[in-house]
Amino acid sequence: MFTKKVKSLLAVALPVALAASVVVITPASAGGTLTRTPGQEVSYKAYGAEYANVATTADGDDACSWYETSKKDYSGKTLRVLTHAIPNMGKPTALHAKQFEELTGGKVEVEHVSFGDLYAKQLRSYQTDTNQYDVVFNGSYQIGDFHSYYAKVPDSVTKGKGSLATLTPLYKELYKWDGETKLFGIDADRHFLKYRTDVYENAAAKAFYKSKTGKELAVPKTWKEYNLHAKTFNGYKPAGQPAGLKFAGTTEITQKGGLMFGAFIDRVAPYAKNPNVKGGFWFDENMVPQVNNPGFVAGLTDFVEATKFMPVGGKNFDLSKEIESFGRGDSLLSYTWDDAWSKSNEPTSPIKNKVKAAPLPGAEKVWNRVTKKWDTPKGGVNYAPYIAWGWSSAVTAASPSKAMAFDYLCFWANKANHKLDLTIGDMGVNPSRTEDFTSDFWVKEMNWGKPAVDSWLGTMQNYEKNTNRVFDLRVPGVSDYMTAMENAVAKALAGQATPQKALDEAAKEWNAITKRVGITKVKSAYQNVIALEDNIK
Template identity: 25%
Template structure:
């Protein structure tokens, strides 16, 4: 005789809820009840209840995820199938051009009807996007996003009015990728010491960076000392110079405004930083130095034409991939020159305030943040995924996060240097106040004018200050003071500024 298991009150309630819920086509009723029989009605309701409820609000439950177009998009489309199988929720990935991320997202966020439920963005857009985003804590728990595993500096990004409106899905910071066949060659080491009077090694300050770049610049051999971006992302490379120079002088590095939002750009530190930035461009290919794009800069390093690259972490990931890099077995990482860890870039993901499926959007973000998915995303080859690690678990288990580079030992080298940078007592968090896109656009314009010789460093910085003042007035000075003070206090309270 078969003994029927007595249902608990919770299971009875859950079964009644599952029997009456409108699945909106996300999952068949037969499959829903099968799962209830196998896993228990209460557990099944816990898994699907919120998603199915959100489906009722959104007219179908599909989660629309907006992403800038790039090599990682096919990976996420593969994940969409697994996400549907795991949760019963459909995910549709929609893309927009990388260069139009700001305009596309801001337009979508301001519409009455959401184009995206969840979307990716750069952290420095948080000040502009924040009013149109849903704080993640209003939908779910940061613990559900495995937030504590995220490296501390990356946890401190994407904050608007004291609440997290985004969580990182890509972690970039400046790191030095250098050629061991050049820097560790005995003849090169002897020649360098004879010329400069100290040992050849990965540079630790600007003078060493400049000297090593000059030493390895050999146009007749199609070899150059360094590569930096001098076009669209020029602001990040100039900020790196500005931050490191300010720290070397014992100042609050990278403090772009005073307490009243008056720009702090026409001074000895900023002029020296821009002069230095202009100077190092002479150690790049002359036909590209005045307008070096980020993708071309990576490519010439992969081709073996560059000795070192103080660049975002996508550089070593690609340079270590033998399918696209001629120097895959000839590189190491070291901390970027200067004593500050600079974090001007990376991608975050947040939830649009105009979304009608916030719970589904949160679940999609949480699913991507789980270690198994996140590690796979980063572990893909450079041609498949441009994503870089942002979780400490990724650095603590480099062989699984970077299987392609594990055998050579490069994975361990990259992870070790990255952990050192992320634990640095000095870090720079990029500003993310309202109008940041306009401030940075001005920086791009006028730094380029200085690089191309259309203006002196001081003239370029004066023009930048004037633009900064206009932007501050446009966005309301009192409002800007409040937002910038929150940023300043974040830098101070975390010990990055004294």
């Protein structure tokens, strides 16, 4: 049937093809104990009971997939990692460290510290030249202080099949310093509003609101409305309220040192970020701090008022407590990071499918720092979403194990891990890549309600296009600035000073910080922030 020529060709080709197929499907395991095949299911279930309800997904085809990572051999090598306390970011770092060890045979030593210590420990390591870490995790807003100590993220990670290739354009920009990608962006944060649909979409609750205020109930458009809703429904019993749980108006981050500055910026931004005033939200052109201008004071005044409508203990909530509290159904409203949203959508959440997302409220007036007057916004409400810093990581420039360090981070953030981490509320990983913004994954694979998912993804996508956004103060000494601001806000929240007096103290402190760090240095770095605020980049 076959000619001699064809037979001889087959005789050569068949064994070669067979050998090649064996190479392709042979499970890879270079240095570690875990063998993987391409596209094999990825599951966290083997890593503890806490992951029992986490979904599974197929391994990706990216450069740092489980399969590709399992081909690496780091036996005998050790990586030193500094990360945040468990759970937020600490949990995935430890989990992926263990998985990386199993795949590559290398050792990953993870040190967990508080958020404040992340900054201080890094700084000590750099200033004393002790080179204590290969990989560090931080808030991306600290880039101004640390960029010179970080290695450039290789193109293989940011392009092609790299883990960070599909980061949204806004965040690709945020993780750069002077045009070079210095941060390994594993997260992206946009603060937004979360509200309970068993109140906002419930006829009895709407009637209750109207009887109390004479107004129609709708998702709050301004912070004033937000506070009024919180006040009205504080102590109310919604139809879907978990049994035995009291209902409060609002859950917010209020603890000094617990990332409260993020909540404060949310409340202040629409009062102080004027779309018609260019050249600086945090400082004016002469580097005069704006932290005590009437816009900031108005936002703080609202914040102080809201403390009356918080759950018991709510005046001392850090981010973790905010997530836990809103996630279990303590309140009508909440805002800031995505984590409380993810928590309320987890399979075991008592308020699953009873929460929707909306843009952060705005303000009915906005301060104009040039004319020193309040402006009435176009359309009646000024919106100014805060594009909060996301968790990021970096490989230190002085690390002797840069290749291993980037491989670890690349594996940390590979497609499969990223997908699963997104679904776990307290991991601290939020949508940052273009593929995260399709509702299919959330609705079909995660079984989240479509209207809720659409409200959430829609809100975040709109932020990408918004032109009146507020960004972090990404300048050297940023932690000092934020600490001073938080301290002032904490005093006002505790009733120790009026909002104006507290923020005047912060402004004084900011001047001292600018003097200490160097006005030229701060001003130069601040130009990058202005470029983001004024949409020049």
